[in-house]
Amino acid sequence: MSIKYWSQVGIGLLVLGFSTLVSWYEGSALLDHAWEWRYSAPFSEMVHGSVTGSSDIVALDFFVYAAKFSPLYPGMMIISASYLFILIGFRLFRQTGFRLSLALLGVIYLASCVVISSSPTAGGNALFWLFLLVGVLMVVAACIIHLFPFLRLGRPYNQ
Structure with missing residues (x-):
């Protein structure tokens, strides 16, 4: 496998990792907005039933909140993951x-x-x-x- 392939995979993984961490950080604002738990915490409701406190929030709900209110980095996650899927699919x-x-x-x-x-x-x-x-x-x-x-x-x- 060539250096061009692995450098593209590396850059794609770096962009995916960076955008994931920033999305997770931006979505953690959900913990401070209790009125939004009913609308932006579907994974927590699947796991815990109704969400009554910030300790019931599942980390996946941070991505839902980030996607709803600041979609730049979740969009970057989608694009970089798509690029990686295409790159790996092309190779395999x-x-x-x-x-x-x-x-x-x-x-x-x-x-x-x-x-x-x-x-x-x-x-x-x-x-x-x-x-x-x-x-x-x-x-x-x-x-x-x-x-x-x-x-x-x-x-x-x-x-």
Whole structure:
């Protein structure tokens, strides 16, 4: 495996790690806003039932809160994770497998887009458009790869 591949993986992991830590920090403001627990703590409600104190908040709910009210770093998480999935899928799968994984990931993003489509917050709307854009781009890329098989994606013709 080449240095170009591993450097891209390393940079993608650094961006993912940084954006995850910043999102987690920004979302920790949920602990101070008790009125928001009912709307921004779905994982805590699944685990503990109703949330009665800040000790009942699950760490995953910090990401939900950050996505609703400050979507920049959760968006960076989505983009860097998508890049890593595409990069690893390109390396692991052949033409057909990569095309299918790209289409499947695009459909998952489009389904996520539908789930958050009714969000009343600006952050939810921003993530809706991000999921929609990334999902459509992945499905279109998978279709292009399927329709034009002579595009060998940088691989030699003898593979």
